[in-house]
Amino acid sequence: MGQIATGQDIDHRDVFENPTAAFRPSAYWFWHSIPTEEVCHAQLGDFKRKGIGTILIQARLAMSRNDYLSPAYLDAYRVAAAIAGQLGLKLGIYDDYNWISGQAGGRTVAGRDDLRECHLFWSSSGDARGEISGIHPPFARTMGADIVEWQYEGSVIEWCQWTVEAALLHSSGGINGLDQVVDVTARTSIVESNGVSCTYAFDGVPGEGQMLTVFVSARSTTSRLINYLLPQAAERFIAVGLDPLVEALGNLVPDPVGFVFYDQPAAGFYKWDQISGSLGNSLLFAPSLPGAVSLGTDETFAKTLLALLRDVGPETLRLRARFYDAYSALMNEAFSGTLRRWAKGKGITFTGHEILPHIGSWSLNGGFTSIDPRVALAVDFFGIDAHRHETAVDSNNFVAQLAPKLGDSVARSNGRSRCVVETYASAERTPVRAAGQWELTLETMRAQAIRLYCLGARQFLWHGVYQTDGRDDDPTPFDNPRFDFGPGINFEPWWDYHDLFAQETARISAFIEPATPRTPVAILYPLQTAFAEGPRHSHATHIGVWCEWLLAQRCDFMFVSEADLAKARIESGRVLVSGLAFDAVILPSVTVLETETTLRALDAFSAAGGIVWSFGDRLSTVCDAAAPASGVTSMHIDRMPGINDIEALLAGLPHFGPVIASKTAERPWQWVGYEADGWWRIVLFNDGAMPLVSEISFGDGFDCEVWSATTGKVEEAAVFNRLTVTLDPQEARCIRLRVTAQEPAGEGRLTARPSLDVARAIPLVDGWSFAPGTGAAFVPISVGTGWETQGFADFSGTGIYRLVLEIGEEAVWFLDLPEVATVVAVHLDGRLIDRRGWRPYRFALGRLLPGIYSLELRVANTAANRYYTNTPYLGDTADKSGLSAAPKLIPLTH
Template sequence: MEPAATDRQNEDRALFREPTAAFRPSAYWFWHSIPTPDVCRAQLADFKANGIGTILIQARLAMPLDSYLSAPYLEAYRISAEIAAELGLKLGLYDDYNWISGHAGGRTVAGRDDLRERHMFWSSGSSPQGAISGIHPPFVQAMGPDIIGWQYEGGRVEWCEWTVEAAVLHPTSDIRAPDEIVDVTTHVRITDSDAVSCTYAFHGNIEVDQALTVFISARSTTSRLINYLLPKAARRFIEVGLDPLVAALDGLIPDPVGFVFYDQPAAGFYRWDQISGSLGNSLLFAPSLRQTVAERSDVSFAKALLALVRDTGRETLRIRAQFYAAYSALMNAAFFGTLRHWAETTGIVLTGHEILPHVSSFALNGGFISIDPRVAPAVDFFGIDAYRHQTAVDSNNFAAQLAPKLGDSVARSNGRSRCMVETYASAERTTVRAAGQWELTLETARAQAIRLHCLGMRQFIWHGVYQTDGRDDDPSPFVNPRFDFAPGINFEPWWPYHDLFSDETARISAFIEPAKPRTPVAILYPLYTAFAEGPRHSHATHLGAWCKELLAQGCDFMIVSEADLIAAQIRDGRLFASGLVFDAVVLPSVTVLETVETLRTLEAFRSTGGMIWSSGERLSLACDDGAAIAAPTLSRHCDTPPAAEHIANLLSSVRSSGPDIQIGSVRRPWQWIGYEEGGWWRIVLFNDGLEGVDVSITLAEGLECEEWSPNDGTITAIGAFRHLVTTIEPHAVHCLRIRAANHDAADKGTIAPLSAVDRERAITLADGWSFAPGAGADFVPISVETGWENQGFSDFSGVGVYRMMLTVETEAKWILELPQAETAVTAFLDGTPTDRRAWRPYRFTLGRLSTGTHMLELHVANTAANRYYRNTPYLGDRPNGSGLTAAPKLIPLSN
């Protein structure tokens, strides 16, 4: 082996054993008030001890707005950074108060009304008089008055500077030719206005079959949000929001403070009484938008605006796509471009995430369904990511979703790989989503983190760790920290087990890092279709269906842009793009392309033997081509979203490379497969189901295998075999490194899931247990076959202690197995801790026990739900399961 390769392998192994902060979970540290130095030191040391690698300080709504960026705030920030440096923690600058980057807690627009968000509204009808009225932000209103009060001064949504930006006369029915649209902007005047509405009048004639559509902009007088189309707004945000932090942290940048993190920059998603047409929310407006649109479109600004809200003929889709492309490019450059320039000048990395309409879903617009993402930086993810130095995305709750896969895709498109994933919990037991999930278990979080790693995540970001656990008997969302998207994981009874989660998931991430994923399928990101057709078009659900079905059948993929395809190399029926290799390209109900050059690339790929699959509507338009285009020659097409049988048929034609993994059950484990330059393959297998899964792994030449244990960091060579078999227990994870065997291999090798046990001699420990609800409490008899919440301790959250006197009649090595526990357990034998577990399998090695009587104690931590949801509307119809819910088993080892 070459010396360089040996060094690299040694580095990989060292990183796996002791992952750095880049792979360890990070967390938002919610500041609800300005902390004292003692609080800073105590909490940061606690975070470090429990495996957190990076902290981002975030001022939340419970903190008085005047405290944000005050002198005491900045002093506490610096003290925290200094302590973090002492502890070996990394720090990132969370860039705003609460969230929605750019407003700096309202400081950006204070004294600079010209930077407040300005929006464009429209009204259409057959009368020469009309109005814009009833403007409201439903997305924000749904979150309650405290969020309204945070975003709007005085809690009022008010406007000024009503200005007619465009007006057109047009047929009320179908528009057959462009000259049927008449620009009458100069003939429309504002006739009256106040803080909430305006009226206008057209000075001209409207024919019987004509309608007048008027576009009017207004600037908010009360919104703290900025106009993201204005570079000067971003510069002002930097001046008042970021520069004070940088000045306070002098000498601490770039270590330990290495990056700045922006969070969901977006103006208000407004609706109003007169809204109509295919655009679901108001548009941001700035005078520069006219020139930007003119550079990308061959129609007037007024006619382009009309195409956004109604069909204006055969050119409608092209005009819409080009308008939104111009709008997005202007917004991206003005905000993200300004931030990037500042970050590079400051010597800090820019990262963060925009609004992801697909959050919690695989469908492109399956998350925030109440917004039209085209009005925000929420569609052109590849373009936004080009301004970042590191990719980050947002995820909601604890099921697999598109965000990390799209994040990994845009990162690879821009010369990087993988991403950070912020994960927040919104309530599922109540309609008040900010009440969160105090019922979250570490097992649930761990399973989600492993899934996210398999989907493209490098680093997990908790939302978050709390400064305080809030107030009793106050169900107020947001302003009571207890219900600000709980849980604050450091107030969960299972928090002392978090280091187990951190160590294991960080090792999984470090294991994945050196390899490139095996992705036979490229899915084209339908950017111009999304611009032209809108969020309710079938491209959104079709892309989600492709993602879910491919993953369900063990086929990985990556999402690529048109630019990726055009820049790709094509050889022998394979597409080399974004640093990866593809055998097939999927068009998920793609109707509109940016350029005909993409079509030429697809045809060239198909002509050399590559496969092109599509579903839904067919391609009909390239925006830089004046005529309708024919779809490329397709290998397969299905009119409906792809189902399992479609995917199976298509994958049967994909050439095989690398390891073949066969599953002996209906349910597949989660998997990630990647390859190194030296011929090694890396495999992650994770069973998040309730039953064991049989797995067989083969390479055509036979294989030699190493098992890298993320549990403890050990690396074990397990031999050379024709094929390798194992049973993956529920919630078990395997990290395997394999390559073609270069010597004689045995026929079959097995990875034993656990030491050999003698289950026929298992002893069920159902009787004789007593229980104390916390240290120092009195013990009372208890059943171990139902949770303590059903036995008089319904609102106890904490560490319950189960105790029994255990009589051993045969000296042997024993293990203790808990069939079910809620939710983290440490086993004590004769007063000495033996082991701890926070997820299945709950199996504890007790060692060799002599005959006689032993005291067995199980310290069980539940969740905080029963304590914190007590006396609130959020508890639900029954308390959460707590403690032991099935009798433990004592099982001797066979040897």
């Protein structure tokens, strides 16, 4: 979020040296209560010093809903925004209380019961009477009682206005066509209802071998969530939730407050006792839905509904795809379209992210596995993104995952590039996910940020920085801010080192910005298959396998939509779309396509020499085709792809640009892209524990620049015919190169590792003293094991190690710290040598004469041992803290 400068007049070196807010880390600022002006000054100033560029204020559950949007809240919001502007920070409007956009802390539906979520439920049986009962929201309940209380008034889930929307008689066995289905909606009615259930009755009797399926709508009387099919709900949300903020901010909009950010707009994912069929959750319902569905499917609403649950003959997949297409389009326009128009009218950017069922995973539905995403804004990612001005996605925990790659893909399809990636931590060692990961290290966070940039992120959005660190000895999730999706990184002991992370990662993002990624492979996003087959179909896992195998081979890729292929150009055997060039198109277990235009585009690409591969299930349905579909591929394999398949595909692809060959078993992360003037940009990152070596070649020789993300400086071009790059653990490199007309100078070597005389290394084992924080008494300590094993198990903070150091010979000395948990600053005779937030912990002490020196190491661990004490979240042992291997003095080789 933030303005992305474009054009020929941009000095990319200057942006690299001094990255703008668009590239700097951003963060949710959790408000657990209304802050004073003093608190706003202190915290915003701190965020600025630590390198954050953008802040989004987010009211959390610890804040009373009565305080949210109150006059005092709005006053504090304006004060905070004004201070942010004075500091040069950018601010965005996080659009709701806690999360789930559209409810405005319950204000949207207050006095407007007609806007509360309304759902379709169903039941099938051989009886003339049946019921809908036992409705429950498993997704909300798994989050705990506090979430239920926030979403439902009085923590009670009740319903009203039970209405039969469709009733159908059909065979209890197979159905060969919709002509075998009888619509009996007019003969079926509600005969009894209360707040939790209803009974319906058909005025006839199902015959032998027949079944009655009834669809009943009901509106919640207690839910604070809205009906996203109603534009009136979005309009009301704007009136009571967004306009008050914008009015209070006045001339602070659009600068520094330049955008509005929405978060997972979604109604409840309800299940009930009688649920059955191919749809896993209830559907939203609105009076506009039947007409939209009938128009989109050329079939009655009632019979189309039956196709969502069971096979109704050859038209089943087409009807499902067309239904969800109409359903999603209605929801997109009603909610996102309304908000985008409002944002445009206010002169601000509209952004945010939908529910991503793949969060934390490569499989398309490997994250929120308990939901059927078709009932929400959660499948048509290309269509959803068309309503945004800037793309944002959600990510969970600290592993590579699909979200940024899909986010970059949809952004490029809609005329933009890259995306904002919100990252939150959920607990891994306890079932209470909101307890978070106070054991998070800055090294882990940095590694994830760099991986995200390689996968398509522009900006890292942290969830979040905290107003308070909550209460001791209280494990309650959400209500105690400490366990509201911790960690609050500004309460981590390593927070003082965050500026190192912020500056380096922002430069890596800025370095990537001017170039177009080299993406030989396009993966067709199988939207219609996802609609028709549902989240458990093999297309979801096929996508995950393709992503992981391609990345393992360091082959970049993007997703494309059917609409992308329809507008693509084919040149020299490559398909050109969204500013990218592809040599191959992959169809991951695609069974349904929207249009024959896609088939013609794939046919033309294949005929021009392009590669079209499909795996898994075969294409069977094209929604606008009169006849059954026939496949169009260079090759089809009826199974999951394996490494041999991926290698065979890549072996058949033409190559252009630099060649990066790995000289070690493991390969570094890489991002490769090209500029219009012939220069190429490469990012290499070693996220492992051992050094990695790569060799770069490009034509007969190349000019090479090294851009230091640590310092912001650029080493002017040298000429090589080959460049060997050695990456220490956790080291990142930014390299720019182009084919040269000069005579190559020979082989180059790039390494940050000094030439040390390890045979003369001096282990510093004995004589250390330790104090748990400034002002504490010093005691003897071993550096062979962490302080958590030596009487300081619950100490989280900066521990101070001291040693009287005797240097026996003059030399240029380096200090190597083999194991540090987690960050360290080295002082020699009271002078700061340097700070490190991640490996390698190697420090140049300079040329030292023989004599006595005072060495001080200030090591900060994580907050886990302090905040998890006396809670169920601590685990079996305390987290490692401080030094756990003896430091070494090593002289520079003569």
